[in-house]
Amino acid sequence: MGARQAGRRDRLRAAAAERGLDAVLVTELHNVRYLTGFTGSNGALLLRTDPSPAHPDVFGTDGRYTTQAGTQVPDVELLVDRATATALAREAVRPRSGGPGAGRIGFEGHHVTVDGLRALESAVADAAGGQVPELTGLGRAVEALRAVKDDEEVDALRRACAIADAALAELAAEGALRPGRTELQVGRELDARMLAMGAEAPSFETIVATGANSAIPHHRPDGTELRAGDLLKLDFGATVDGYHSDMTRTLVLGHASDWQREVYDLVAAAQAAGRAALAPGADVVAVDAAARDVVAAAGHGEHFTHGLGHGVGLQIHEAPGIGPLGAGTLAAGMAVTVEPGVYLPGHGGVRIEDTLVVTDGEPELLTLTSKELLVL
């Protein structure tokens, strides 16, 4: 583990040097985990562009996690302080025998609050003595690194996806998806099975939406009963080693009507087109359009009301965003979802979603459950 994290820190170091920073203060907890391996709920990392024995990188956490930090982050100097970020900021700017402290420190402006920045500013002003150091936005530099997964991360995603596949297969095989059961019951059984199979947690609040509810993209499961002839949309995932899987399947109970088949086939075609567009260098807007154009050509453009997909990893939604308002291109190693949907308000909706990894060849499909229309 440690070597991977050290490599990631070196890549961030290079990005920080390019921005003319002496040090960066990483406080976003997924980013901290990515760079150190630390899984606790309070931790931050001070990373120096040019570390030395007098001015090393420092990992900060509070007293609850002293032991855990020793095990998970053995290769970074530890600072235990309840006010983690301000303690590290003071550490960054403190002059030592090895030379002056950092003069220009990057912070995560998308994560540090306005009050938090005020506390950092006052901490560095107190600690630095004479010249007042500059705190400046680092941007989403760590998130950009995280978008491309290494083989260990892909393996965690693969295991997370396999658990989701197996949980759904069990539920279907045992007849748990039958008329009379409620959305809430089905959701809880999916969750319980994923946990029993070794998931740390569901990836997010499992979506179970039947009948007209399936037309609501993010319906929260309630007491609605499954009925013969209704669509049943399941959007769920498992977390393994901190990595999130994400899959949606839409089934029909009993018998599929013509309109249900028609919408299903349309969404399946759009999803296949989206998957086919995944390639290194592909513009995310073009990938979205590859699927969206299929839906629009069938006259359902207005019923596909969200983006095509998103990156997955330590967070369920992360870079890259794949949608009409996205920006940037794909790269090999990015793990993303492809999830077009068509929602007919008051009637029902279909969404089909996979988690895949972009490669130089065909994208690797991680969610293996069939995408044939399953009639139960």
Added chain:
Amino acid sequence: MGARQAGRRDRLRAAAAERGLDAVLVTELHNVRYLTGFTGSNGALLLRTDPSPAHPDVFGTDGRYTTQAGTQVPDVELLVDRATATALAREAVRPRSGGPGAGRIGFEGHHVTVDGLRALESAVADAAGGQVPELTGLGRAVEALRAVKDDEEVDALRRACAIADAALAELAAEGALRPGRTELQVGRELDARMLAMGAEAPSFETIVATGANSAIPHHRPDGTELRAGDLLKLDFGATVDGYHSDMTRTLVLGHASDWQREVYDLVAAAQAAGRAALAPGADVVAVDAAARDVVAAAGHGEHFTHGLGHGVGLQIHEAPGIGPLGAGTLAAGMAVTVEPGVYLPGHGGVRIEDTLVVTDGEPELLTLTSKELLVL
């Protein structure tokens, strides 16, 4: 429901007027829920100190929640926009026929990020025309209101606590807490029972810590097996209508040794002292000290490594904090935990925690599971 939320908005309006604000922008999601009843994942509230038909309060959310907002927030004007906060900020400052827009707007500096504030500043500069409005910190004004619960909130907490009580009672009655079972199994069964009893979710990641693990205040359950003669610490809760219960009980399996009984009796005495100190007007530092002094007098001061308790409600940790570094006094209607612990590294630890409501008389105990040392 709507009337309660309207009353809360009026109390915030008064607090905003005292601070000389024309409007406040509430973006912290629990605060938004408290003030509007909205339970979705993206929403914000623009509240005017002096609302009028031309300049009303406005609730903002995105297109996924249009229907839900209509149901849950029928009494506040709705603005649907993906960039909720900036759209409301523009709305705040826009001059209308009824007069000029807000000149001084409070925002939540403990929640709005540095990048977020930059976006708000640029939005108001664009929309206001001539004079540039001032964005200024509102502080934790909504959190301060939330600290005192009304009867409906206390009722939700009571139901959440009752579920936790019942789940533990079932587990104990069915012999699920026996040697050979793992921490992880016990934790998942507690969670499953709470869900089956109607909890929306566990209040937090359930803590199950046995043997030496019980000396770790926030141990994450793992494959460690329960063994005869070991302590078993369970810290868990249920969420009902968004409100969180919080309870810790420490049991012994088989037979309690002398040191286990001694530590248990000490923590129980400290906990009773802490509960007895809960009263309107009591300083939170004094309440902490009431329990801490009991532990310290027995020579275990250094083994009680955290604060005595915290408020509970829409969040598992909220105002007031009850600890040596706390500030402020208690008031009738505050819902708080009292949870002293003594942790002997390498041996084991005991924590006993209740959720209670401060009243003008005796505090109301919401977690009713016995605090006698339970030997299973």
